[in-house]
Amino acid sequence: MNEHEIRKSFPILHQEVNGHPLVYLDNAATSQKPIQVIEAIENYYKKNNSNVHRGVHTLGNRATEAYEGAREKVASFINAGSSHEIVFTRGTTTALNLVAQSYARAFLKEGDEIVITPAEHHSNLIPWQQAAKATGATLKYIPLQEDGTVSLENVRKTITHRTKLVSIAYVSNVLGTINPIKEIAHIAHGHGAILVVDGAQSTPHLKVDVQELDCDFYAFSGHKMLGPTGIGALYGKRKWLEKMEPVEFGGEMIDFVDLYDSTWKEIPWKFEGGTPIIAGAVGLGAAIDFLQEIGMNEIAAHERKLVQYAFEKLEGIDGITIYGPRKGRSGVITFNLDHVHPHDVATVLDAEGVAVRAGHHCCQPLMKWLNVTATARASMYLYNTEEDIDRFINALIKTKEYFSHVLG
Amino acid sequence: MSLDDLYRRVIMDHYQKPRNRGTIEDGAVTVNLNNPTCGDRIQLQMRIEDEKIAEAKFVGEGCSISMASASMMTEAVRGLSLDDAMKMAELFSLMMQGKDIDPESYGLDIGDIEALQGVSKFPARIKCATLAWKAMEKGCGECKLKSE
Ligand SMILES: Cc1ncc(COP(=O)(O)O)c(C=O)c1O
Numbered sequence: 022m023n024e025h026e027i028r029k030s031f032p033i034l035h036q037e038v039n040g041h042p043l044v045y046l047d048n049a050a051t052s053q054k055p056i057q058v059i060e061a062i063e064n065y066y067k068k069n070n071s072n073v074h075r076g077v078h079t080l081g082n083r084a085t086e087a088y089e090g091a092r093e094k095v096a097s098f099i100n101a102g103s104s105h106e107i108v109f110t111r112g113t114t115t116a117l118n119l120v121a122q123s124y125a126r127a128f129l130k131e132g133d134e135i136v137i138t139p140a141e142h143h144s145n146l147i148p149w150q151q152a153a154k155a156t157g158a159t160l161k162y163i164p165l166q167e168d169g170t171v172s173l174e175n176v177r178k179t180i181t182h183r184t185k186l187v188s189i190a191y192v193s194n195v196l197g198t199i200n201p202i203k204e205i206a207h208i209a210h211g212h213g214a215i216l217v218v219d220g221a222q223s224t225p226h227l228k229v230d231v232q233e234l235d236c237d238f239y240a241f242s243g244h245k246m247l248g249p250t251g252i253g254a255l256y257g258k259r260k261w262l263e264k265m266e267p268v269e270f271g272g273e274m275i276d277f278v279d280l281y282d283s284t285w286k287e288i289p290w291k292f293e294g295g296t297p298i299i300a301g302a303v304g305l306g307a308a309i310d311f312l313q314e315i316g317m318n319e320i321a322a323h324e325r326k327l328v329q330y331a332f333e334k335l336e337g338i339d340g341i342t343i344y345g346p347r348k349g350r351s352g353v354i355t356f357n358l359d360h361v362h363p364h365d366v367a368t369v370l371d372a373e374g375v376a377v378r379a380g381h382h383c384c385q386p387l388m389k390w391l392n393v394t395a396t397a398r399a400s401m402y403l404y405n406t407e408e409d410i411d412r413f414i415n416a417l418i419k420t421k422e423y424f425s426h427v428l429g
Numbered sequence: 430m431s432l433d434d435l436y437r438r439v440i441m442d443h444y445q446k447p448r449n450r451g452t453i454e455d456g457a458v459t460v461n462l463n464n465p466t467c468g469d470r471i472q473l474q475m476r477i478e479d480e481k482i483a484e485a486k487f488v489g490e491g492c493s494i495s496m497a498s499a500s501m502m503t504e505a506v507r508g509l510s511l512d513d514a515m516k517m518a519e520l521f522s523l524m525m526q527g528k529d530i531d532p533e534s535y536g537l538d539i540g541d542i543e544a545l546q547g548v549s550k551f552p553a554r555i556k557c558a559t560l561a562w563k564a565m566e567k568g569c570g571e572c573k574l575k576s577e
Contacts, residue, residue, distance in 0.1 A: 362492035
């Protein structure tokens with residue numbers, strides 16, 4: 022993999038910010054888009070735009086083919102059994118809410134348990150809080166180990182015969198930990214529970230095979246994997262999707278409509294009420310093509326190399342605290358600098374052209390667990406280089422010096 | 430973009446040695462505010478006597494800008510009438526929008542607060558600076574409602 026070659030496809034990376042070449046290290050929030058994705062969307066609007074699943078005219082046909090073609094790409098990208106198991110959504114958040122609204126509310130009752138971890142993104146936490154409140158089920162947490170990882174022993178201790186649903190991120194957006202999904206699925210299924218996976222941070226960075234993982238649902242967003250915002254997907258095993266009721270009703274999703282009753286289309290269309298995000302799906306399809314051409318294993322290896330490199334350099338800076346484990350993590354480094362608030366870190370880095378995130382990263386319970394109110398986070402992707410890391414480290418050293426100066 | 434506009438010495442001084450940090454035991458108006466996007470939070474307490482802010486104290490967690498701003502604000506509003514304090518909040522908001530303001534024309538002494546002027550050049554940080562002021566405005570508004 023040649024990241025320098027890859028960078029050529031990303032026009033946004035070639036600019037100066039505050040007088041310095043941009044170093045974009047906020048990929049866990051959203052990734053940049055290659056020209057191939059931008060052009061796919063442009064091309065769709067220039068040549069094929071039309072509504073889907075209704076027109077009998079040529080453009081209507083092209084739009085439908087583009088939209089359904091994107092669904093096929095998503096299915097093969099995560100190795101779903103069939104494209105019928107892919108529901109297009111606005112992103113991870115809507116996908117998880119769909120499971121919470123449709124599956125959880127219909128199939129959970131008082132006395133049942135929903136199991137998650139304290140490290141979850143708010144999008145994989147609040148829908149379950151709400152589902153628990155609506156059904157009378159109990160929300161339970163798998164305790165984290167000291168380094169922030171999830172041990173199978175704790176998973177076994179938390180999941181019981183009452184557990185009906187387990188939901189966990191494949192990769193943490195703060196700690197970068199990679200959870201043992203396959204093993205957790207095995208434990209959950211052993212107790213008759215289903216496993217929902219928040220794939221927001223895994224799908225862009227790792228080769229994902231939902232059949233191999235044996236999860237029941239898998240949610241992810243297009244915008245974190247080179248695609249546009251506003252599009253994402255929910256994978257669900259056919260047997261569940263078929264039993265589930267839609268949560269949005271209206272056009273597109275119906276089979277027959279009568280004055281007092283109606284019937285739904287088959288899966289996945291019954292879950293896609295209204296005119297869908299057609300250009301978004303087309304853009305996501307182009308993003309998948311781009312990623313597959315490079316190869317997900319190559320991307321993962323590149324990020325492993327970068328994060329390793331960054332760690333070696335960071336170890337030379339004192340006064341820095343890095344959260345989460347050293348090993349077995351994705352390209353996310355969450356840290357704090359002694360005596361400097363992460364917002365102040367991010368502002369000084371920005372002045373050096375380095376974009377990182379500061380705040381609670383939509384993980385307030387995890388921040389509490391870490392005993393901090395906020396952290397700074399540098400997150401990498403396929404177009405980042407060792408020079409980016411060097412620039413980040415140098416800017417960090419400058420930040421330290423700057424504050425030791427202004428704080429006197 | 431000059432960082433020194435943002436991290437002025439007085440600001441860092443207030444950050445390191447916050448004035449009026451703490452709580453007021455009784456008879457105080459209490460406002461809790463947080464900035465949900467970053468997790469900064471503040472609890473502001475004001476003791477009101479004769480429609481005037483006799484004392485203002487805060488506790489909270491946040492970045493240098495938010496904490497320094499709280500420290501400066503509690504200094505500046507002490508002794509002000511509720512109306513003047515609210516006027517000062519308005520002035521501060523204009524300042525954050527980068528407007529050239531003349532505190533004298535408002536008849537107010539803004540003291541160290543002028544040092545926060547530079548925040549207006551860092552749009553991402555304006556919310557940090559305004560948190561304490563929002564709390565103060567809210568507290569004054571509640572007091573006025575009660576006294577009416
Ligand atoms: C782990 C995780 N889950 C869920 C989400 C939510 O994704 P979206 O905002 O695209 O719905 C994110 C991204 O912010 C995330 O990092």
